[in-house]
Amino acid sequence: MNFPDGNGHVDAASLPGGQAFAKLSQKYRHYLDKTTPHVAPRWVALALVVLVYAVRAYLLHGFYIITYALGIYNLNLLLGFLTPQVDPELEGPTLPSQREDEFRPFVRRLPEFKFWYSAIKAVVIGFVITFFPIFDVPVFWPILLLYWFVLFFVTMKRQIKHMIKYRYLPFTLGKKSYKGGGKGGKGAGASK
Template sequence: MNGTTAPREGGPPPNPFLPLQRRLQVLLDKSTPHILYRWLALAAVVCMYGVRVFFLQGFYIVTYALGIYILNLLLGFLSPQVNPELEGPTLPSKSDEEFRPFVRRLPEFKFWWSSLKAVLLGFTATFMPMFDVPVFWPILVLYWFILFFVTMKRQIMHMIKYRYVPFSFGKKSYGGKDGKAAKNSK
């Protein structure tokens, strides 16, 4: 008898959602290399959420909470895994020091997956009238922008102080013999 369907004595009951969880994990594993399509799918879901909120003219608290959560995820995405303030600088400050690559506190895939789950949860919340709290939304927008700019200013100052860039475009790329040969063959 299959161990996933039959209850075990003394153990926890079987998980009825296990086949669905496995299917979801397979889909997530297959989507990992398709970065552009994943982010386009997230953008489509965010647009659907925005259209729903626009036509309902409500759920501003849900949108505000969603915006703060995604801002928190963005900070984790832009931050190094090792905080140089606490453990000292890990990036080279002189030309003869060893190079250590930038490692994010929150990897790109987890940033995307957490954002997608949050937007889908917010979208689901728009179907529940108890979350439609009447507020003066321009104050929330203004407060969110102030929070965004203050937080990003602090993060950018941290990047400048410890000299790290969390993005790979615009960085120098060094190639050994293989890199030079590939450039010369073109």
């Protein structure tokens, strides 16, 4: 009999079929980790999965509630991606506010890889749900679409105002290097 450890967890490998699940999980994680440096192909894959989902929903003329839920979920992910990890409204400004402040890169509340991974998982789950007619709830889709656009524009307006107020961009372009007319026409930090 398997008893949980002190934290209440049971070793998955000791359960029936657990070793196979652990091995499969490890292999899945290995292939997922291999995609980490390939940013553009991952986002292209997400775009293709979204396109396949959209074509399926269009051809079925249904699953508007599922599509709306995907839109709301992905909007929430986008907000986490655009928001700093430390909110200056709650914890004070940690981003440089003066030209003399030291460079600190933008740290997101939701990192890019987790954003992509959560979005692709959601769309794949939504795609699988389209095979179950019980989830095809009849609704008047133009109202859902209008409400989603209103929600998107109000949310983005608030986010952009927040970005302007605390002077940050959600994209780190790196520290600026200045080249100028120091002694001999070279900048003070130029290498020889």
